[in-house]
Amino acid sequence: MRNWLFLLLCLTPCCNLQAQVSDNDPISLVESKTQTWKGFTNAKIVGDSIVFDIEARPVFSSISSQILLTLASGYEVAEIVAESLPALEYVDLIETQLDGKTELSFPPDTKPGQYRIAVKASKKGVSRQAIKRLNVTIGKPEPGPGPEPGPTPTPDDAPIKEPGFRVLITYESQIGYPSWLSDRDFTDYLTANCVAGPKGQKEWRMLDKDAVVAPNAGVWGGAMDKMRTQPVPAILISTGKIGTIQKLPATKAEAIALIKKYAEAK
Amino acid sequence: MLRANDYVIDDANATERSQGGHKGLVPRDYSKHPLGSYEGSTTFSKLNDELTLIPWEDMPDAIAQLVADKAQLSDIRDNAYGSPYPALDQNGQGYCWFYSGTGAIMAMRAKANMPYVRLSAHAGACKIKNWNDEGGWGAQGLDFQRANGVPSIEFWPEKSMSRNYDKPETWANAALHKVTEGFIDLDQAQYDRNLSFQQVLTCLVRRIPVIGDFNWWGHSVCLLDAVDVSPGKSNRDPSRYGVRLINSWTDNWGTNGTGVLTGSKAIPDGATAPRAVVVSDL
Numbered sequence: 003m004r005n006w007l008f009l010l011l012c013l014t015p016c017c018n019l020q021a022q023v024s025d026n027d028p029i030s031l032v033e034s035k036t037q038t039w040k041g042f043t044n045a046k047i048v049g050d051s052i053v054f055d056i057e058a059r060p061v062f063s064s065i066s067s068q069i070l071l072t073l074a075s076g077y078e079v080a081e082i083v084a085e086s087l088p089a090l091e092y093v094d095l096i097e098t099q100l101d102g103k104t105e106l107s108f109p110p111d112t113k114p115g116q117y118r119i120a121v122k123a124s125k126k127g128v129s130r131q132a133i134k135r136l137n138v139t140i141g142k143p144e145p146g147p148g149p150e151p152g153p154t155p156t157p158d159d160a161p162i163k164e165p166g167f168r169v170l171i172t173y174e175s176q177i178g179y180p181s182w183l184s185d186r187d188f189t190d191y192l193t194a195n196c197v198a199g200p201k202g203q204k205e206w207r208m209l210d211k212d213a214v215v216a217p218n219a220g221v222w223g224g225a226m227d228k229m230r231t232q233p234v235p236a237i238l239i240s241t242g243k244i245g246t247i248q249k250l251p252a253t254k255a256e257a258i259a260l261i262k263k264y265a266e267a268k
Numbered sequence: 269m270l271r272a273n274d275y276v277i278d279d280a281n282a283t284e285r286s287q288g289g290h291k292g293l294v295p296r297d298y299s300k301h302p303l304g305s306y307e308g309s310t311t312f313s314k315l316n317d318e319l320t321l322i323p324w325e326d327m328p329d330a331i332a333q334l335v336a337d338k339a340q341l342s343d344i345r346d347n348a349y350g351s352p353y354p355a356l357d358q359n360g361q362g363y364c365w366f367y368s369g370t371g372a373i374m375a376m377r378a379k380a381n382m383p384y385v386r387l388s389a390h391a392g393a394c395k396i397k398n399w400n401d402e403g404g405w406g407a408q409g410l411d412f413q414r415a416n417g418v419p420s421i422e423f424w425p426e427k428s429m430s431r432n433y434d435k436p437e438t439w440a441n442a443a444l445h446k447v448t449e450g451f452i453d454l455d456q457a458q459y460d461r462n463l464s465f466q467q468v469l470t471c472l473v474r475r476i477p478v479i480g481d482f483n484w485w486g487h488s489v490c491l492l493d494a495v496d497v498s499p500g501k502s503n504r505d506p507s508r509y510g511v512r513l514i515n516s517w518t519d520n521w522g523t524n525g526t527g528v529l530t531g532s533k534a535i536p537d538g539a540t541a542p543r544a545v546v547v548s549d550l
Contacts, residue, residue: 133455175449175543177320178474181330184379186338186347192381201383201549203349208380209547216444216548226547 028074029123029134036066067138071104073123077132081122082106086115093117114141116214137212161228161247162221162240166197167265169206170222170238171250172229179235182254183208191258195265211236239264269335270497274512275522279531282484289517291487292362294403319451319463322470324504330473331496331509341375341475341492342512342526348378355525356389356516359427361401364488365481366393366409367516369542370418371490372477373445375514376545379475383549387445389516391424391438392416399429406479406488407461407540410447417442417546441550449544451476463539465506469494471541472511480513481538482529488538489513497530510534 023030047053073079084093084106093112098105106119119136162168169192173179182188192206199205199220207222211234215223228247229236235250237257241264251257270276277285322330334340338347346352353374358367370389377385392412396404419442424433451471453461463471463478468491471478478491493512501508510530519525 175474175476181333181339182337184337184339184344184475186343189344189347189381199383199549203381203383203549206381207547210449210544212449213544214446214448214546216546216550218444218550219547220549222547222549 023072023074025074028077028132029121030072031134031136032070033138034068065141067108069106071106071121076125077123080124084117084119086117108140112140160240160243160245161238162225164221165242167195168240169196169261170225171208172211173235175210188254241267273523275527277527277529277533279533282533286485288521290360290362292364292403293405293481293486293488319467321466322473327469328496328503331494341477344378349384352524353384355514355519357518358516362403363393364516365404365406368406368479368488368490369409369413371514372479372542373418373545375477385420387418388421388424388426390427391419394429405538406481407458407538410479410540414447417446444546444548444550446546447542448546450540450542452540461538461540465535468539469509476541476543478539478541480536483537489515495528507531
């Protein structure tokens with residue numbers, strides 16, 4: 003029996019590597035990702051040839067991040083800290099010098115997850131240190147370069163497949179959220195219409211878009227994964243059969259009308 | 269506006285009304301902790317750039333809207349679980365500085381509509397102070413809450429000083445109740461982390477609880493609401509505003525465990541504002 007092993011290596015710079023620094027913003031951290039695919043699904047051996055049909059897709063193998071650190075003239079690195087989220091466990095980054103710039107990368111045995119890098123730099127004669135932060139996801143597969151994308155969810159696909167009426171609203175806590183979100187009549191409406199969770203709490207949540215979700219959080223981890231790319235504030239509504247993910251309506255009345263449309267169909 | 273049953277602590281009655289329980293905020297002993305002896309962190313910076321202030325001119329209307337809509341954190345405390353969840357109880361020990369942040373985590377869970385979990389603040393306080401009954405300050409507790417979280421009382425019984433509960437499963441549970449983001453001036457040493465009063469009010473109007481340390485009281489508490497206590501004063505006069513707090517002296521203190529600080533008594537000497545916590549159902 004013949005074993006065929008083949009690798010497809012795809013370098014995917016995910017952003018523009020041109021760093022812009024100035025005395026007002028003296029630190030630049032730019033991430034690029036390298037994704038590796040190994041082999042293909044649905045590969046067949048015909049004679050001495052490997053044949054892929056139209057359904058064949060590369061098999062994702064790994065993803066790594068490189069972070070290019072650039073400093074403005076006169077600045078020197080005072081400290082580089084990388085820590086996991088939410089555990090805040092330190093990670094020793096690998097530093098490589100490239101043409102006067104520094105490339106930071108995570109060790110190969112870094113566990114998949116979210117990490118935060120913080121770089122502190124100082125300049126003689128400037129009393130306050132400059133700090134730049136960057137959040138990085140390690141090991142999370144990105145969509146592979148398949149021959150064709152999968153089905154695109156339509157507005158009426160259920161974002162949460164589990165039965166029951168659920169609502170998730172995401173916002174950016176740094177800039178606040180619409181003042182009416184915590185209004186008693188609005189939260190009462192959600193409580194009256196949503197299904198009860200395992201501990202009896204009704205299944206609606208209002209969360210920071212970057213919130214770290216614990217594995218025990220039921221349906222909310224998967225739901226948050228779908229919401230993270232949405233501009234905030236955003237709303238997810240699911241009956242288990244139909245639902246929507248979209249921008250949060252501007253007013254409480256519009257939001258209730260939208261939720262009601264799905265609540266009546268549950 | 270003040271509520272009819274608010275337990276108000278002002279400049280005139282503070283000595284009398286601030287009593288009734290143990291505290292634990294310690295003034296800085298510079299002989300033991302000289303300037304520069306506590307390091308800040310690199311993870312947050314440029315606080316004033318990150319926290320967009322609500323202008324003084326808009327403050328009364330912003331507060332009034334929240335009152336009308338029953339949307340303050342104290343309203344959320346009252347309604348999120350059908351009835352007000354009980355205030356914490358530091359049990360006559362000097363751990364207020366850890367209870368204030370624990371109260372903030374519980375308030376944020378209620379705001380997000382996560383299931384009710386009563387947290388055991390004694391766990392982290394015991395760890396930090398090596399099981400000694402010692403004072404501290406709110407930012408000290410918050411640093412631990414960012415790094416390790418707070419376990420539920422199922423894993424560390426409330427008020428327990430036993431080392432038996434200091435085990436891996438306790439801290440695995442605590443990690444479900446961590447603070448992940450906040451307005452925290454980490455460029456400053458723990459002792460010196462503070463927010464301006466306008467920043468404090470801005471956070472509260474946005475329903476972000478504030479851990480407030482008050483040297484006059486020797487106490488650290490969780491602030492829930494901005495309160496427009498003197499509507500006749502100028503919008504720009506800070507003494508127009510007070511702060512409603514939830515204490516850690518059980519529901520028997522004040523109004524169901526809460527009180528309102530006004531005048532100079534409302535201005536914290538140390539303040540940090542945790543604004544996001546781990547999402548968990550347990």
